[in-house]
Amino acid sequence: MNVEQARFNMIEQQIRPWDVLDPSVLTLLGVIKREDFVPAAYRAMAFMDTEVPLPGGQQMLAPRVEARLLQELNVRRHERVLEIGAGSGYMAALLSHKARQVVTLEIVPELARLAAENLRRAAVANVNVVEGDGSKRLPTAGPFDVILLSGSVATVPQALLNELKVGGRLAAIVGQEPVMRATLVTRVGEAEFRSVELFDTVAPRLLGFDEPSRFHF
Numbered sequence: 001m002n003v004e005q006a007r008f009n010m011i012e013q014q015i016r017p018w019d020v021l022d023p024s025v026l027t028l029l030g031v032i033k034r035e036d037f038v039p040a041a042y043r044a045m046a047f048m049d050t051e052v053p054l055p056g057g058q059q060m061l062a063p064r065v066e067a068r069l070l071q072e073l074n075v076r077r078h079e080r081v082l083e084i085g086a087g088s089g090y091m092a093a094l095l096s097h098k099a100r101q102v103v104t105l106e107i108v109p110e111l112a113r114l115a116a117e118n119l120r121r122a123a124v125a126n127v128n129v130v131e132g133d134g135s136k137r138l139p140t141a142g143p144f145d146v147i148l149l150s151g152s153v154a155t156v157p158q159a160l161l162n163e164l165k166v167g168g169r170l171a172a173i174v175g176q177e178p179v180m181r182a183t184l185v186t187r188v189g190e191a192e193f194r195s196v197e198l199f200d201t202v203a204p205r206l207l208g209f210d211e212p213s214r215f216h217f
Contacts, residue, residue, distance in 0.1 A: 001044065003035060010034075010047040010063055018064040018199075022071045028097055029067060037090035037118050051204065056108035059204050060087055061150060065182070066094065069148060069171050072184055072198055075099050079145035082163065084134035085206050089115030091150050092127045099146070102127040105134040107207045134160075135208035144168060151206035152180055161185060161193055173203040 011029050020026065035046040038060070045052050051059040060066075070091075075081060075098035083092055086106035092115065095102045104127060106112040112131040119127050132139040134149075135157065142163035149156075149172035156172050164170055164187040174183045182198040 006047040007034070010049075014049045014062075014064045015067045018068055020064070020067045020071050024098075025067060025071045028070075028094055029063075032090070032093050032097070032122070034063065034090060036122060037088040037093065039088070039114075054087055055110045055114065058085075058087060058108060058111060058151075058207075060090060061203055065173075065201055065203065066091055068199065069182060070094055070098070072182075073146050073148060073169055073171050075146050081146040081148065082138075082140070082142070082144040083148045083150055084160075085150035086115040086129055087111060087150060089118040089122075089124075089127070089129070091148070092129070093119060093122055093124050095146075095148070096124045096127045100126065103130060103140050103144075104128070105130050105132045105139070107131075107133045133208045134206070135210070138163065146170070149173070149206060152203040153206055153209045154211050156183070156185060157209070161187065166190065171198075173201060177202055 035043055038046040038052050042052050051062055079099050081095050081099045081102045083104040086104040092102050092104040109131055112129055116129040130140055143165045144163055145165055145168045147170040152173040166187050168187050170185045172183055173180050175181055180202050181200055184198055185193050185195045188194050
């Protein structure tokens with residue numbers, strides 16, 4: 001496989017047509033080597049328009065979804081970011097080049113170790129991988145300028161929204177299969193949040209987050 005040609009094709013044929021037009025994001029996708037964050041057994045899938053299997057039954061999001069979320073969050077250099085769901089560490093690596101500091105939580109111990117090792121090999125110094133459950137009390141202190149849920153949830157917990165600074169943004173894929181929507185929530189006041197639906201997609205569930213009751217009375 002010609003890796004650089006595959007990377008170029010991923011950007012030009014998958015990502016740019018999905019309304020990812022921010023030059024800084026497109027440049028970053030060419031710099032951060034996605035193949036180095038994919039398990040060796042699935043390296044051939046690194047640039048495909050699909051999710052990539054990870055240990056613990058988890059998956060990397062499709063490249064176009066990662067890129068679009070990164071663009072919509074519009075992370076700035078002075079900002080502090082929290083990611084829920086480190087996975088292989090790839091999204092944290094992308095965020096690290098945009099932000100001052102990234103804290104990424106991972107509930108699966110094997111994945112937390114994998115993410116930390118991948119980020120170390122990529123010489124990413126401003127990401128802290130923390131083993132923990134992002135649906136519970138956070139093991140790291142907020143507030144944050146940006147929160148990204150790298151997976152889907154039925155609803156966004158208010159406790160996570162409360163960890164945003166005023167002016168801060170949270171991105172998540174919200175809903176139930178077959179209908180999920182990437183959503184951007186901005187904290188516009190101490191008790192006021194504005195939500196915008198960005199695009200339709202489907203993503204694996206983040207572990208630990210509650211599902212709505214199926215019982216109706």
